[in-house]
Amino acid sequence: MANSGSGDSVVDRVVRVIAAFPEGVTVLQLSELAARTGLPLTTAHRLVRQLAGHGLLDVGTGGSVRLGLRLWEIVNRNSPTLELRQAAMPFMEDIQQVLNQNVNLAVLDGWEALFVERLSRRGSAANRAQVAGRMPVHLSSAGLVLMANQPMPVQAEYLERFTDPTGRLALEDLRILLGEAAHQGYAQLAGVVDPDTWGIAVPVLDRKKRIVAALGVVVPLREVRLQALVPALQTAARGIGRRLGESQSGAEFRSME
Amino acid sequence: MANSGSGDSVVDRVVRVIAAFPEGVTVLQLSELAARTGLPLTTAHRLVRQLAGHGLLDVGTGGSVRLGLRLWEIVNRNSPTLELRQAAMPFMEDIQQVLNQNVNLAVLDGWEALFVERLSRRGSAANRAQVAGRMPVHLSSAGLVLMANQPMPVQAEYLERFTDPTGRLALEDLRILLGEAAHQGYAQLAGVVDPDTWGIAVPVLDRKKRIVAALGVVVPLREVRLQALVPALQTAARGIGRRLGESQSGAEFRSME
Numbered sequence: 001m002a003n004s005g006s007g008d009s010v011v012d013r014v015v016r017v018i019a020a021f022p023e024g025v026t027v028l029q030l031s032e033l034a035a036r037t038g039l040p041l042t043t044a045h046r047l048v049r050q051l052a053g054h055g056l057l058d059v060g061t062g063g064s065v066r067l068g069l070r071l072w073e074i075v076n077r078n079s080p081t082l083e084l085r086q087a088a089m090p091f092m093e094d095i096q097q098v099l100n101q102n103v104n105l106a107v108l109d110g111w112e113a114l115f116v117e118r119l120s121r122r123g124s125a126a127n128r129a130q131v132a133g134r135m136p137v138h139l140s141s142a143g144l145v146l147m148a149n150q151p152m153p154v155q156a157e158y159l160e161r162f163t164d165p166t167g168r169l170a171l172e173d174l175r176i177l178l179g180e181a182a183h184q185g186y187a188q189l190a191g192v193v194d195p196d197t198w199g200i201a202v203p204v205l206d207r208k209k210r211i212v213a214a215l216g217v218v219v220p221l222r223e224v225r226l227q228a229l230v231p232a233l234q235t236a237a238r239g240i241g242r243r244l245g246e247s248q249s250g251a252e253f254r255s256m257e
Numbered sequence: 258m259a260n261s262g263s264g265d266s267v268v269d270r271v272v273r274v275i276a277a278f279p280e281g282v283t284v285l286q287l288s289e290l291a292a293r294t295g296l297p298l299t300t301a302h303r304l305v306r307q308l309a310g311h312g313l314l315d316v317g318t319g320g321s322v323r324l325g326l327r328l329w330e331i332v333n334r335n336s337p338t339l340e341l342r343q344a345a346m347p348f349m350e351d352i353q354q355v356l357n358q359n360v361n362l363a364v365l366d367g368w369e370a371l372f373v374e375r376l377s378r379r380g381s382a383a384n385r386a387q388v389a390g391r392m393p394v395h396l397s398s399a400g401l402v403l404m405a406n407q408p409m410p411v412q413a414e415y416l417e418r419f420t421d422p423t424g425r426l427a428l429e430d431l432r433i434l435l436g437e438a439a440h441q442g443y444a445q446l447a448g449v450v451d452p453d454t455w456g457i458a459v460p461v462l463d464r465k466k467r468i469v470a471a472l473g474v475v476v477p478l479r480e481v482r483l484q485a486l487v488p489a490l491q492t493a494a495r496g497i498g499r500r501l502g503e504s505q506s507g508a509e510f511r512s513m514e
Contacts, residue, residue, distance in 0.1 A: 010267035011304070015311040018328075021335035047268070054272040058337060066337040069366050071275075072373075075332040076389040078278035080315060080323040109326050116329075132333040 013039060013047055018056070021067065030063040081107065081116040084213055087243035088204070091236040092119050092215070099225075099232060101217040106142035106201070108150070109134075111158055113143035113214065138164065138174050141187040141199035142214035148181035149203045149211035186230050196221050202233040205241045212244065270296060270304055275313065278324065287320040338364070338373040341470055344500035345461070348493040349376050349472070356482075356489060358474040363399035363458070365407070366391075368415055370400035370471065395421065395431050398444040398456035399471035405438035406460045406468035443487050453478050459490045462498050469501065 016037040021028060028036070034044035048065055051057040055070025079085070085105065092103045096119045106113040112134045137143035137158065147158060155178065162171055181187035191197035201216030215237045217229060273294040278285060285293070291301035305322055308314040312327025336342070342362065349360045353376045363370040369391045394400035394415065404415055412435065419428055438444035448454035458473030472494045474486060 011271060011307045011311070014268060014271050015308075015313060018313075019311075019331055021331070023334050024339070026335055026337060026339050050268045051272075054268070054276075056272060056275075067332055067335055069337055069364070069371060072332055072336055072338060073366075073371060073389045073391075074276055074278070075324055075329055077280050078283055078324055079329055080283060080326055081329060082281070082283050107326070109330075114326060114330060132330045134330075 013037070013043075014051065017044070017047055017051065018067070018071075027060075027064050027066050030059075030065055033065050083244065084240075085117045088117060088213070088215070088240045091239045092117065095119075095215075095217065095232060095236050099217065099229060101219050101229075104142065104216050104218070105204075106135075106140070106146065106214045106216065107212070108137075108143070108146040111137050111161070113137060113140045113146055115142070116213075138162070138169055138177070139189070140216075141189040141201035142216045144177055144181045144187035144189065145201045145203050145214045145216075146211060148178045148187065149205075185234065188226070190221070191218065194218075200226070200229055200233065202230065202237045204237045206244050207241065213240075215240065270294070270300075271308065274301070274304055274308065275324070275328075284317075284321050284323050287316075287322055290322050340501065341497075342374045345374060345470070345472070345497045348496045349374065352376075352472075352474065352489060352493050356474065356486060358476050358486075361399065361473050361475070362461075363392075363397070363403065363471045363473065364469070365394075365400070365403040368394050368418070370394060370397050370403055372399070373470075395419070395426055395434070396446070397473075398446040398458035399473045401434055401438045401444035401446065402458045402460050402471045402473075403468060405435045405444065406462075442491065445483070447478070448475065451475075457483070457486055457490065459487065459494045461494045463501050464498065470497070472497065 020036040034041045052059045055068045058066045058068045095103045103119045105117040106115045115133045137147045186202045188200045201214040203211045204213040277293040291298045309316045312325045315323045315325045352360045360376045362374040363372045372390045394404045443459045445457045458471040460468045461470040
């Protein structure tokens, strides 16, 4: 039966193949794919062939392998973030129109903020096609706000495990940042990717007051309308929370243990 | 080895589980999932557990199953359509800003246009969060333009297999529509989803003059600026084509046979 060792390992291999593409890389040669998954070339070839037969991979001439259009379609039609993004998009467009700032929406996944939607400022070169970026909690205003609104045991575990490889942020400072974010109802942090910007984020709560996302903007350091930005974000976040269904909105984005 | 019957069937089952969610449905109960895949409940449960362990599925309290955030992340970070969408997005934003129309981008997949990106008109209620829709070739201007620019053998096979279940479009009319689209360099078609609109689409060609996508707008029937819309779309399409890399831009979105 499928719970045999061989069954398990096929699932593992499928996952290794699908997850083998480094961030932003859309094409791998079959030989690269085999090397990255640690599978023998013949095994990789057979598995790629099977997955391509189902549309989970696409194979071009010369053995170039991409994730399949059908896989892309399935995931985006039935996206785990669809309900949240649908609820959020009109409000994100409002923020973009009214404040003319880059707007983003993130959820907590592990100890990181995973950005699930992004709208660029008009005229901005930033490209919305690339979503699904990640930032560690302590390096993003969205991450801080998401963590600051977690239940205490989750925060305690996070702080216990926290290490900053750069050594620039002490544990005590992080504790203060989280405390402030919880107290003030928003977090702000100087840009990590672009040091001339600030990130500001507020929590999106569902009807049961559980945090489901962080709504944020990235603004130039010279931007002085913080007093106007935060209420606008908070208003939009309340609108999003109200639109989320009562039943499934609080479903946690966590894998089964 | 993995090419045994049991290995094959594990891949099949993985695909059946991932593909089990009907369009727009983000959550299934485990029992529904089992029923939809035709797997015994215990088998479905074990497979879901394995896939959730890898982040390809997320399982909530009470046995609710979603596609996994990690799967969403992998597919969107390494999307097969990423290069195309990144090349197209600035030009789609231009169209949206200048013409203030709903803009879309589609690729041909089988005998259907698969919409891979969409920008809504400002103030429009249409929601961009939902992409990955499909339309039969003969019911969409994007589909007609995509098919009209395929090599002759592909068009011949398409026409040979064509049937319109509604009986409203005769084969000869379709042949004329395709011929016009090829000759004029664009296709236009009255809206199917919304009968008060027209769809207009032009081909996006890569540097080797192979069609890679269709760029289209959806406009109200009363819109009379067709003369202005088509050149604007064609200009944007040329810009997109120029931005596509010479090497892989023409990679076909087809599964290995």
